[in-house]
Amino acid sequence: MDRAQPTPRSTRIRRLLRVVHRDTGYLVAALTIVYAVSGVAVNHVADWNPSRVVEREERVLAPGTPPDDAGTAVPAIVEALGLDGPPRETFRPAPGRLLLFWDGMTVEADFAAGRATIERVRDRPVLREFNFLHLNEPKGWWTLVADAYAVALGLLALTGLFILRGRDGLAGRGKWFGLAGLAIPLLAIALLRTLP
Numbered sequence: 001m002d003r004a005q006p007t008p009r010s011t012r013i014r015r016l017l018r019v020v021h022r023d024t025g026y027l028v029a030a031l032t033i034v035y036a037v038s039g040v041a042v043n044h045v046a047d048w049n050p051s052r053v054v055e056r057e058e059r060v061l062a063p064g065t066p067p068d069d070a071g072t073a074v075p076a077i078v079e080a081l082g083l084d085g086p087p088r089e090t091f092r093p094a095p096g097r098l099l100l101f102w103d104g105m106t107v108e109a110d111f112a113a114g115r116a117t118i119e120r121v122r123d124r125p126v127l128r129e130f131n132f133l134h135l136n137e138p139k140g141w142w143t144l145v146a147d148a149y150a151v152a153l154g155l156l157a158l159t160g161l162f163i164l165r166g167r168d169g170l171a172g173r174g175k176w177f178g179l180a181g182l183a184i185p186l187l188a189i190a191l192l193r194t195l196p
Contacts, residue, residue, distance in 0.1 A: 017163050018159075028156070039134065042131060051124060052121050054121050055121075059081055061110070077098070081118065105119065
């Protein structure tokens with residue numbers, strides 16, 4: 001009677017690594033896409049606002065709007081610019097200037113220059129939500145999710161190192177890719193710390 005040969009321990013470990021790597025990958029795939037898209041967006045925050053669209057419009061302020069009396073200036077500005085309802089709040093940063101605030105909109109009236117700047121702000125659909133999660137704005141329980149995600153990424157990296165063996169694995173060409181991947185942050189740190 002033939003008896004099945006026992007599976008070598010290294011083969012069992014590799015199978016386990018493949019299962020852990022595959023299932024962890026499935027689990028975090030959607031969140032990885034969220035973080036990837038948001039990561040590219042927030043990397044360029046100096047060039048654009050990745051979470052909100054800001055629209056500015058210059059308008060001529062009607063002559064004769066009384067700059068000294070906010071009680072009469074505010075309704076006159078609202079009417080002259082065709083804005084909805086009274087503002088939520090007003091502020092006078094300097095003589096001859098008045099700021100009016102609505103939810104999602106600000107108006108700066110400059111009486112000396114005879115103009116008003118209307119600034120409307122709205123969220124970028126989808127990208128705002130991605131950035132909200134990526135930047136951990138909700139805090140609280142989401143911090144635990146973000147920490148678990150970071151651990152899962154580490155697990156993916158570690159299990160990925162040992163899934164293949166031989167010339168395609170870490171002992172073969174994998175070591176060169178691994179060393180190249182390690183060189184990128186080390187080089188970046190060395191260069192960025194020494195350059196002015």
